[in-house]
Amino acid sequence: MDQDVGSLKAQLKEKEKEVAALRARLAQMEKSRASVPELHSDVAPLTPLTAKAALSNEDIMRYSRQLLLPELGVQGQLNLSGTSVLVVGCGGLGCPLAQYLAAAGIGRLGLLDYDEVELSNLHRQVLHGEENQGQAKALSASRAVRRLNSTVDCVPYHLQLSPENALELIQQYPPEANLPCRRLGHLDFPDPMYDIVADCSDNVPTRYLVNDACVLSGKPLVSASALRMEGQLTVYNYGGGPCYRCLYPTPPPPETVTNCSDGGVLGVVPGIMGCFQALEVLKIASGRGCAAARVAPGDMADNSPGGLFSAFDLNQAPPASCGQQLLMFDGQDARFRSIRLRPKQPGCAACGEKPSVTGLIDYEAFCGSAATDKCQKLNLLSKDQRITAQDYKSILDNTEPHILLDVRPRVEVDICHLPFSLNIPLSSLEERKSEHLRLLQGRISQLKQEMAAERRPAVYVICKQGNDSQKAVQVLEKLSGSEVDAITVKDVCGGLMAWAKNIDPTFPQY
Numbered sequence: 001m002d003q004d005v006g007s008l009k010a011q012l013k014e015k016e017k018e019v020a021a022l023r024a025r026l027a028q029m030e031k032s033r034a035s036v037p038e039l040h041s042d043v044a045p046l047t048p049l050t051a052k053a054a055l056s057n058e059d060i061m062r063y064s065r066q067l068l069l070p071e072l073g074v075q076g077q078l079n080l081s082g083t084s085v086l087v088v089g090c091g092g093l094g095c096p097l098a099q100y101l102a103a104a105g106i107g108r109l110g111l112l113d114y115d116e117v118e119l120s121n122l123h124r125q126v127l128h129g130e131e132n133q134g135q136a137k138a139l140s141a142s143r144a145v146r147r148l149n150s151t152v153d154c155v156p157y158h159l160q161l162s163p164e165n166a167l168e169l170i171q172q173y174p175p176e177a178n179l180p181c182r183r184l185g186h187l188d189f190p191d192p193m194y195d196i197v198a199d200c201s202d203n204v205p206t207r208y209l210v211n212d213a214c215v216l217s218g219k220p221l222v223s224a225s226a227l228r229m230e231g232q233l234t235v236y237n238y239g240g241g242p243c244y245r246c247l248y249p250t251p252p253p254p255e256t257v258t259n260c261s262d263g264g265v266l267g268v269v270p271g272i273m274g275c276f277q278a279l280e281v282l283k284i285a286s287g288r289g290c291a292a293a294r295v296a297p298g299d300m301a302d303n304s305p306g307g308l309f310s311a312f313d314l315n316q317a318p319p320a321s322c323g324q325q326l327l328m329f330d331g332q333d334a335r336f337r338s339i340r341l342r343p344k345q346p347g348c349a350a351c352g353e354k355p356s357v358t359g360l361i362d363y364e365a366f367c368g369s370a371a372t373d374k375c376q377k378l379n380l381l382s383k384d385q386r387i388t389a390q391d392y393k394s395i396l397d398n399t400e401p402h403i404l405l406d407v408r409p410r411v412e413v414d415i416c417h418l419p420f421s422l423n424i425p426l427s428s429l430e431e432r433k434s435e436h437l438r439l440l441q442g443r444i445s446q447l448k449q450e451m452a453a454e455r456r457p458a459v460y461v462i463c464k465q466g467n468d469s470q471k472a473v474q475v476l477e478k479l480s481g482s483e484v485d486a487i488t489v490k491d492v493c494g495g496l497m498a499w500a501k502n503i504d505p506t507f508p509q510y
């Protein structure tokens with residue numbers, strides 16, 4: 001009997017332990033579920049953000065290493081807690097930027113991105129993990145940032161910044177209010193949405209859109225870019241410095257702009273530039289080292305903590321270190337260069353004396369290119385000059401004699417190619433490189449021997465996504481019958497990525 005009682009007691013104890021463990025797990029899961037930020041698919045009004053009046057013991061512990069810096073100090077840290085930053089793009093630049101801003105204790109982070117996480121993002125967009133593939137980048141970034149610092153208010157926006165929503169999102173006050181600056185802890189004024197904007201996008205229309213929205217709403221714009229092994233950084237519309245339009249009044253021709261998905265980028269390069277962006281944002285947000293922007297103690301309002309004005313008073317703030325200069329980073333040579341920029345232009349369409357930009361416009365039309373980094377589909381050829389990947393598959397299946405010409409650069413052919421293709425890069429065709437033309441002529445002659453004499457040899461041109469192949473068809477048609485024997489040329493629509501998608505799922509996509 002005693003033995004049974006003892007055994008039952010032991011079993012009960014064991015069960016109680018299990019229940020306690022389950023309770024703890026449940027509590028943990030509920031806590032993490034509660035801390036998942038809500039994904040915004042449109043611009044919603046936010047609750048007021050106020051700077052902390054004092055640092056808690058936990059704050060002091062968390063930020064102790066940076067509090068020791070005279071360049072920041074307690075007041076700088078408090079200023080950070082009252083600052084909201086909008087990060088436009090949660091990619092290669094936005095990830096490190098958001099990470100360091102959150103770690104440093106910024107008050108609110110708006111994280112905006114229209115895209116979802118893909119495997120090809122992970123080498124540079126380091127807030128996202130393998131398990132986040134297919135998830136909205138804004139949400140994935142917010143969750144990562146919250147894990148790092150749960151005191152930061154993260155607002156994920158799964159939307160594309162547009163002329164319709166940009167001002168509403170960024171604007172602190174209506175421009176006509178013409179208020180010099182926000183008083184920390186003082187709520188008499190309409191509550192701000194975002195104090196500083198960071199442009200982490202990688203396309204020209206968005207750069208103009210963000211610039212104009214920042215000029216119209218009087219916000220500093222911390223802008224960076226990265227491509228291949230190089231990066232650039234500038235702070236616009238701050239401390240009397242120029243805006244983006246002062247320097248680039250007209251957009252570049254769309255065909256001269258290369259993005260990361262076409263040109264490639266080494267992940268660490270946007271990593272470095274995003275960290276630089278974070279540094280500039282923190283200097284502006286903390287207001288430290290910007291003595292001119294501060295009010296004299298006698299002017300302090302009694303009801304505001306410390307009576308400090310925020311440092312981003314556009315009329316008073318001295319230039320940030322990158323305010324009137326372009327910082328250029330060359331990763332190949334591990335070298336930084338700094339170029340002094342021309343000052344704010346009185347004739348600037350956005351920030352000049354008589355601005356013509358008084359509202360946001362259609363930036364895709366203005367720039368002649370799309371406001372995304374997605375590959376744009378060119379349409380240079382007529383229908384009978386093109387075949388689909390499926391059509392090409394039947395040509396192969398019917399063993400029709402032909403040449404498959406792959407016009408991608410060598411570096412891409414090394415990644416993957418169809419084994420029977422001939423590689424001549426588009427640039428070599430455009431430059432009429434004689435060794436490549438000889439190579440092509442050799443293959444054409446060989447093909448002619450294999451087929452009926454009266455027919456023209458068929459050349460099918462392929463590239464990654466079907467844009468360069470169309471340009472190549474145009475070049476080859478000019479060469480046909482003059483520099484090489486007469487041929488019939490067609491492009492394979494959608495290129496090797498269409499082949500991988502529709503014909504051979506084992507073919508690598510990049």
Ligand SMILES: [Zn+2]
Binds near residue numbers: 245247349350
């Ligand atoms: Zn300007």
